[in-house]
Every structure is written in structure tokens, then in C-alpha cells.
Amino acid sequence: MKKSMLITLITIYVLALGIGLSIGKLYARNRFNNAMAEQINDVNKRDNKMQEIPNKNVDLIDKNKQENDSIKKENEIPKSEEKDKLIQQKEQTKAVDSQKTTEAELINKKRTIGFYKSKGKKVAYLTFDDGPSKDVTPKVLDILKENDIKATFFVLGSMAKANPELLKKIYEDGHAIANHSYSHSYKKIYSSEEAMIKEIKDTESIIKSILGDEYDNRFFRFPGGSGGRPIEIKEAIVKNGYTYIDWNCLTGDAEGKMMSAEGQYERFLQTSKNKNSLVILMHDGRGKHTTPDVLKKVIEHLKNRGYQFEVIK
Numbered sequence: 082m083k084k085s086m087l088i089t090l091i092t093i094y095v096l097a098l099g100i101g102l103s104i105g106k107l108y109a110r111n112r113f114n115n116a117m118a119e120q121i122n123d124v125n126k127r128d129n130k131m132q133e134i135p136n137k138n139v140d141l142i143d144k145n146k147q148e149n150d151s152i153k154k155e156n157e158i159p160k161s162e163e164k165d166k167l168i169q170q171k172e173q174t175k176a177v178d179s180q181k182t183t184e185a186e187l188i189n190k191k192r193t194i195g196f197y198k199s200k201g202k203k204v205a206y207l208t209f210d211d212g213p214s215k216d217v218t219p220k221v222l223d224i225l226k227e228n229d230i231k232a233t234f235f236v237l238g239s240m241a242k243a244n245p246e247l248l249k250k251i252y253e254d255g256h257a258i259a260n261h262s263y264s265h266s267y268k269k270i271y272s273s274e275e276a277m278i279k280e281i282k283d284t285e286s287i288i289k290s291i292l293g294d295e296y297d298n299r300f301f302r303f304p305g306g307s308g309g310r311p312i313e314i315k316e317a318i319v320k321n322g323y324t325y326i327d328w329n330c331l332t333g334d335a336e337g338k339m340m341s342a343e344g345q346y347e348r349f350l351q352t353s354k355n356k357n358s359l360v361i362l363m364h365d366g367r368g369k370h371t372t373p374d375v376l377k378k379v380i381e382h383l384k385n386r387g388y389q390f391e392v393i394k
Contacts, residue, residue, distance in 0.1 A: 185316045192324040196393060199358040205388040206359065207232035207379075208328065210261055210302060210335075211366030213240055213247035218365045220373040222254060228380050232256050233393040234365070235302040238263030238284030245291045252292050257392035259300040260284050260323070270304060274317035281323060298394050301325045326393060328362035332375050335364050342371045346378050359388070 196206060207225075212218045212234060225232055234251050236258055241248045252258055262270050262280040270280050281301055289296050301323045303310055308327070318325055333340055333348035340348070353359055361379065363372055383390075 185312055185319055188319050189315070189324060193326045196326060196360055197329055197358050203357050203386065203388040204359070205361060205383045205390050206393055207361050207363065207376075207390065208235060208302075208393065209233070209363050209365040209372075210235045211240070211265065211364050211369075212236055213244045213251060214365060214367040214369075215244060215247065216367060217369050217372055218244075218247050218251070221365050221376060222250060222256075224373055224376050224380070225256070226254060228384075230380065230390045231392050232390070233259055233300075235259045235261035235300075236284070236288070237261050237265055237366075238280070238287045239265075240366070241284070241291065242287050248288065248291050252296075257298060257300075257394040258288060258292070258296070259298050259302065259393060260288075261302050262304055263287075265304045267304065271310065271314065274311075274313050277314050278317055278321055281318070281321075299323050300393050302327070326360065328360045329356065330359045331362035332372075332379070334369055334372055334375065339371065342374045342378075345371060345375045349375070349379055350382070353382075359383075360393075 207230065209218075209221060209232060213236060218234075221232075231254075234256055236248065236251075238260075248258070260281055261284070262277075263283045264270065264280060270277055299322055301318060303325055306327050307315065307325050315325065330352045331348065332345040334345050349361070353361070363369075363376065363379075365372060
């Protein structure tokens with residue numbers, strides 16, 4: 082009997098507990114649903130409010146952007162003007178440089194144009210650079226004497242100083258002696274206007290010390306030619322009373338690896354074609370052993386075509 086009552090009480094307790102839990106869950110669920118409904122209503126209210134009231138932050142961002150764009154635009158104006166000013170300055174500089182180039186080269190061109198353009202006659206100017214040298218110059222002088230031809234020797238001051246007797250021989254044979262710098266060192270010569278003029282004047286002083294003060298030849302040849310040389314150096318040369326002259330024909334005896342005598346003669350034929358006036362570049366410096374052989378053929382070719390031989394002075 083007691084056992085049966087105990088079982089009944091336990092059963093009633095379990096049922097009561099289950100009912101209580103169910104009621105609690107239902108209550109909690111209702112509270113959760115109510116809370117969610119309230120949150121949704123709050124969100125809807127905020128959305129409506131956002132639509133009704135302008136967003137001050139957005140307006141502030143737009144305002145700041147407009148101010149920044151305005152400042153940027155203001156800053157761009159002087160930059161643009163500055164750029165235009167720089168371009169104008171560059172153009173003015175180019176114009177000045179062009180005038181300088183024209184002025185220096187026009188003066189020099191007037192002094193040398195006659196050597197490149199003869200009027201109605203064929204003229205050849207045989208010129209020899211980098212001497213005098215003991216192994217080449219005497220042979221060149223012998224060939225010129227045999228053909229009764231006068232030439233122009235653009236001598237180096239250093240070589241004239243080392244071979245004064247050869248310089249005298251050139252002069253006594255009636256050839257013209259012109260200036261080709263003292264050292265032939267590009268690094269020294271083209272470092273400045275002052276360096277160039279010093280090289281020229283040092284060479285002139287050496288020549289006069291050997292030949293006497295009566296020597297007077299103001300022609301100069303740039304080592305490597307005048308093409309592409311600084312206009313300031315060209316101006317300095319002209320300003321100091323010198324005239325620079327290049328060539329319009331050559332044998333190529335100083336072009337890289339030594340060409341054969343046949344190759345040099347072909348080079349001469351190519352560069353002398355269809356020209357009435359020829360300023361011919363050759364070399365009598367040390368080691369130019371093919372020069373005498375080529376010279377013989379050059380002279381023969383020119384004589385056969387009626388060229389007269391003159392000197393630059």
C-alpha cells in the first residue's frame with residue numbers, strides 16, 4: 082500500500098514538473114517575441130527618421146570635398162603658369178643658343194667657304210695631320226717635291242717640339258704649316274675654352290720659336306673635326322682670331338684599324354666623287370706607313386683629272 086502511494090506521488094510530481102517547464106518555455110518565448118517586435122519597430126522608426134531628416138555627416142563630407150577641390154584647383158593654376166614659364170624660358174635659351182651657333186659658325190664659314198667651293202676650276206688641298214714624324218713626314222715631303230706640289234701640314238705642338246728640323250724642312254720646301262693643338266688629347270683640349278686656346282697658343286709659340294716671328298698662319302683643325310664640338314669653344318677660337326677648317330675628302334688612314342693602301346685609295350675615290358674643290362685629309366703622324374704609297378696614287382688621280390694644288394693659309 083505504501084509502495085503504491087509512493088509511486089503515485091512521484092508520478093504526480095513528474096507531471097507537475099513537466100507542466101511547469103512547458104509554461105516557463107511558453108512565457109519565455111512570448112517575452113522573446115515581444116522583444117524582437119519592439120526592436121523591429123525601433124529600426125523602422127530610425128529608418129523613417131533618416132529619410133525625413135538630412136544626413137548631416139553626408140553634407141559635411143560633400144562640403145569638405147568641395148572645399149578640397151577648390152583648393153586643389155587654386156593650387157593648379159600657379160603650377161600651370163609655372164610650367165608655361167619654364168617652357169618659355171627653355172625656348173628662349175634655345176633661341177639664344179641658336180643665335181650663338183649661327184654667329185660663330187657664320188663668321189668661320191665666311192672665312193673657309195672658298196676652300197670648299199671653287200668657281201669654275203678644280204682645286205685640291207692636300208692636308209696632313211698629327212706630324213711631323215721621323216718615319217713618315219720625310220717620305221711625304223719627297224713625294225710632294227717630286228711632283229712639285231705644295232701641301233698644308235696641321236702640326237702638333239708636341240711633335241714640332243720633338244722634331245724641329247723636320248718642321249724647318251716643311252717650311253723651307255714652301256709648304257703651309259697650320260695648328261692642330263699641342264697634345265691631341267681630347268680630355269685636355271675639350272675640357273674648356275681656356276684649355277683649347279692654351280693648346281693652340283702653346284703650339285703657335287713653339288712653331289714661332291723654331292721658324293721665327295715671321296711665321297703667320299691662323300688656321301686650326303680640331304682633332305677629330307669640329308662637328309659636335311661645344312659652341313663655346315668654337316666661339317673662343319674665332320674670337321681669338323683663328324679660323325677652324327675641316328675636310329670634305331679623306332683616305333681613312335686614321336679610321337680605327339689601319340686599312341690597306343688599296344682600301345684607303347678606294348675611300349679617297351668615294352669621298353672625292355663629283356667635287357670640284359677638295360680638302361683632303363691624310364696623316365703623317367707616327368706609324369702611318371701606308372700614307373706615302375696612297376699619296377702617290379691620289380696625286381696621279383687628281384692630276385689626270387685636271388686639279389690644281391693649293392695650300393691653306
